[in-house]
Amino acid sequence: MEKIYKSVIESLIFASDEPIGASEIVRAIKEIDGDDIDVTNKDVEETVDYLNNCYEENDRAFRILRIANGFTFGTKPEYAKYIGYLSSEKSRRRLSQAALETLAIIAYKQPITKPEIETIRGVNSDYIINSLLEKNLIAIKGRAETIGRPLLYGTTDEFLMYFGLNKIADLPKPREIEEIMTDSDFIEQKRKIMMNEIEEELEDNTSTEENGFDTSE
Amino acid sequence: MYKVKLNTFEGPLDLLLFFIKRDELDIYDIPISKITKEFMEYLHLIEQLDLEIAGDFLLMAATLMQIKVRMLLPKEVDEKGEEIDPRADLVKALLEYKRYKEMAEEFSVMEYNQRKINFRGNFSADQKEAPEEISALLKNITVFDLIKAFQKALMERPKEIVHEVKKFNITIDEQIEFIMDFVEKSNYVHFLDLIRNMHEKIRIVVTFIALLELVKMNRIGINTSEKLNDFVIYKLNDGKDL
Numbered sequence: 001m002e003k004i005y006k007s008v009i010e011s012l013i014f015a016s017d018e019p020i021g022a023s024e025i026v027r028a029i030k031e032i033d034g035d036d037i038d039v040t041n042k043d044v045e046e047t048v049d050y051l052n053n054c055y056e057e058n059d060r061a062f063r064i065l066r067i068a069n070g071f072t073f074g075t076k077p078e079y080a081k082y083i084g085y086l087s088s089e090k091s092r093r094r095l096s097q098a099a100l101e102t103l104a105i106i107a108y109k110q111p112i113t114k115p116e117i118e119t120i121r122g123v124n125s126d127y128i129i130n131s132l133l134e135k136n137l138i139a140i141k142g143r144a145e146t147i148g149r150p151l152l153y154g155t156t157d158e159f160l161m162y163f164g165l166n167k168i169a170d171l172p173k174p175r176e177i178e179e180i181m182t183d184s185d186f187i188e189q190k191r192k193i194m195m196n197e198i199e200e201e202l203e204d205n206t207s208t209e210e211n212g213f214d215t216s217e
Numbered sequence: 218m219y220k221v222k223l224n225t226f227e228g229p230l231d232l233l234l235f236f237i238k239r240d241e242l243d244i245y246d247i248p249i250s251k252i253t254k255e256f257m258e259y260l261h262l263i264e265q266l267d268l269e270i271a272g273d274f275l276l277m278a279a280t281l282m283q284i285k286v287r288m289l290l291p292k293e294v295d296e297k298g299e300e301i302d303p304r305a306d307l308v309k310a311l312l313e314y315k316r317y318k319e320m321a322e323e324f325s326v327m328e329y330n331q332r333k334i335n336f337r338g339n340f341s342a343d344q345k346e347a348p349e350e351i352s353a354l355l356k357n358i359t360v361f362d363l364i365k366a367f368q369k370a371l372m373e374r375p376k377e378i379v380h381e382v383k384k385f386n387i388t389i390d391e392q393i394e395f396i397m398d399f400v401e402k403s404n405y406v407h408f409l410d411l412i413r414n415m416h417e418k419i420r421i422v423v424t425f426i427a428l429l430e431l432v433k434m435n436r437i438g439i440n441t442s443e444k445l446n447d448f449v450i451y452k453l454n455d456g457k458d459l
Contacts, residue, residue: 017338065334077333094328098227100321108320120313123228123273163324164331172323174316 001043005029009047019070019161044071068160069167102128103137107159108174111141111152129153137162229277230314232259237311244311247304249288253281266364280307385419392420392427396450400437405451407442 012025022041029039048064048071055063065074075083095103102125105117118125132138133153141154155168165171226232236255237244260274287293287303295301302308399406408428412421428450431437440449 014337072336074334074336077330080333080335083335094332095325097321100324100328101227101318104317104320104324107324108317120310120317121228122230122277122310122314161336162331163327164334165327172320172327174320 001039001047005037005039005043006047006050009044010051013048013064013071014073016070016072019068019072019157021070024070065164066166067164068157072161098128099132103132103155103159104174106132106138106153107155107168107171110154110168111144112154113144113146113150113152115150117153229256229274230311231318232256232274233277233307233311234315234318244308247308249281249285249304253278253285256281266361385417385423387417387420387423389423389427389430392424393431396424396427396431396437400450400452405449407444407447407449409444409447411450 008029009025012028013020022044025044026039026041030037048066052063054060061079062073062075064071067074101121102117105120106112109116109120114125114129117129129138133140136156136158138153138159139156141152143149144152160166160168226235233252233256236242236252237247242248242252256278260278263274284303284307292300293303396406396411399411412424415421415424428437428439432439435453438451438453440451442449
């Protein structure tokens with residue numbers, strides 16, 4: 001691959017509103033410079049690593065991230081509070097416990113119907129599902145072949161972006177029931193430690209994060 | 218009564234898990250009668266607060282009681298001859314739910330970390346006008362403030378005033394005739410006697426108006442009575458005393 005394409009790839013990722021996939025980058029280059037140009041998906045991947053190294057060496061504030069099956073620029077976490085100062089309350093609002101719970105069920109069991117979600121949660125989930133649909137974190141993926149042909153829900157690319165995932169397979173593995181059986185207390189402890197750390201961190205950032213991190217159940 | 222702190226629970230399973238965790242119960246050996254009691258107490262508390270109990274909680278209450286009853290009955294056995302624990306389905310549901318509840322916590326951590334990373338075009342979704350005032354208003358509002366406000370709104374809602382219009386089949390003309398009948402017969406009549414058998418206020422009023430009308434027409438005369446608060450009505454012939 002010619003050196004110039006490193007910059008072309010960088011410009012495409014920079015200009016794209018949404019995460020742009022490697023194949024899309026290759027297609028754009030071939031469309032302009034011809035099919036015989038020697039640029040592959042692997043070249044794109046390597047270029048991204050090369051660029052990220054450059055940014056790292058020069059102490060740049062951003063990186064190219066692999067998110068939602070594509071590449072996108074993102075700032076480093078340490079500058080979050082300054083950027084947060086500029087953004088409105090709305091973009092700082094976090095998902096509720098109910099929303100996270102429902103998202104988790106959908107993420108692991110997709111495609112899944114509303115009755116199936118409600119069976120697991122033990123509670124009516126109309127409102128939550130609607131608000132997740134509105135936030136574009138889930139989408140209707142079709143209809144089940146069962147009685148009544150209920151709608152099937154699944155996660156979206158926005159979901160992947162929201163949680164910083166490249167693909168669904170990158171989700172942490174849920175514990176098997178047998179496992180919870182053996183060490184539920186251990187996990188509970190681990191979680192508490194994790195939450196405490198976050199809370200402490202948050203207290204340091206309270207000047208920008210007014211909306212508080214809610215650890216209550 | 219046992220006081221339960223009213224946390225927000227995502228549903229009956231969440232509430233049960235809370236009891237299990239708080240009292241360090243063994244999820245595989247849930248003391249059904251204890252937990253049913255606590256569950257019902259929680260429902261009563263919700264009821265006292267005048268909140269509508271969600272159907273999901275009622276369903277769980279029924280399920281718990283059914284399990285409680287089955288625990289008292291002779292043990293059922295499955296095809297392998299093993300005893301069936303009536304609590305098995307509930308335990309399975311609780312564990313399944315717990316599993317995703319845990320994942321929700323993992324998600325929460327991921328969310329927290331990811332929110333520190335800002336993408337390009339990050340601000341395009343931002344509202345241009347500052348919603349400052351609204352967010353200030355919404356601060357520190359709890360569900361109880363909402364209930365209070367709602368009840369206040371219900372109480373203070375303007376009362377609907379219903380004016381009932383009843384039609385009486387009494388006319389002044391009729392009462393004129395009625396009065397004249399009296400005076401024709403006996404030349405005079407006491408007012409109190411005239412209205413003695415009248416039950417409706419309106420009839421008395423109309424009669425009184427008829428009386429005034431007759432006085433105006435010079436067909437009757439009115440004189441004081443020996444009785445207090447009464448007067449005598451007597452007949453006039455062409456405006457002259459008899």
